Amino acid sequence: MNMNLRQLAFGVAGSLLLLAGIGLVATTEQGVIQHRVAAERHGGQVLDLDPGSSPQAGQHGYMLRVSSPVDVVEEPFDADFNLRVKTPVLIRHVEMFQWREVRVGDDVHYEQDWVDRPVDASRFARPAGHANPGPFPIQGKQFDAGLAKVGGFALSPVLMHALPGGELIEPQIKTLPSNLAASFSPHGNYLTTSASPEHPRLGDLRVSWEALPVQQVTVFARLDGQQLVPASDAADGKGYDVQVGDRRLVDVLPDVPEPPMLATPRRVLAVLLAVMGALLLLRDRMAGRRVALIALGAGLLLIGAVGGGMWVGEDLQVAAFWFVFAVLGLALVVWRLHARAD
Secondary structure: OHHHHHHHHHHHHHHHHHHHHHHHHHHHHHHHHHHHHHHHOOOOOEEEOOOOOOOOOOOOOOEEEEEEEEEEEEOOEEOOOOEEOOOOEEEEEEEEEEEEEEEEOOEEEEEEEEEOOOOOHHHOOOOOOOOOOOOOOOOOEEEEOOEEEEOOEEEOHHHHHHOOOOEEEOOOHHHOOHHHHOOOEEEOOEEEOOOOOOOOOOOOEEEEEEEOOOOEEEEEEEEEOOEEEOOOOOOOOOOOEEEEOOOOHHHHOOOOOOOOOOHHHHHHHHHHHHHHHHHHHHOOOOOOHHHHHHHHHHHHHHHHHHHHHHHOOOOHHHHHHHHHHHHHHHHHHHHHHHHHHO
């Protein structure tokens, strides 16, 4: 009776361990699959990197999440005004003091204001007395850094333009070319041609520069060589994201579930649980080294088959990887059973 109870206890314990191993590998692979399928919508498999990481072999083509302060290596340069600023993107704004037409219902009136494009007065309802000077002698323009990095990764122009923020900077009158220094004078964050900046006249110009701040950002994009670029084939139609600060992957991609923590140790534990379960189920039927090897083979066979089956239809390469373990386990079991028969 005691022998039967012991065999029953071993059988129950072995079955529970086998089920635990199967459940652990199934939930692990299901979590990995859900993460990968969701990530594919945004460009593909994601590597969540530590701050300050640099490009490594094998990362090419992956989507990366990297967080670090923006490092401007080659500053943008406005050659017309001899202005160089440590920023990833420098934007020159040019405005002219012009007439503009204001309509409020049926009422039409005219006022002078700073406008960043030429206003065609011939289209006014009452153009007489409201003529504007015409084309700007100086155009607005954008200047990109020759090289800007986040961590050790260079930013493509699209990602530099996506960097958030922007603030007017104080112009450098001392570095102006002599021809422009004779025409412009500083007024706050502007250079202006107005003789009296508080009372500008028709046709006066003012120029300002907007610089994107050098701050910590989190970038999600695809690695192409040493450069982060948008994933042009992403199903979400964007393939990148840029946010201020150190943002977690779940903040950048809220619709992508986090992958299971310690996935590889969980898989190893699943095999061990299955091997222990098989060992308990076989211990009263076999003895010695043979039962241990058969239990090992059975554990590999069972967990490999379950893991491979989870990936069929998702990724044949991963499925094949798991089925290799299943085949090895089956070969080990057949070999030991054949040796026992001999």
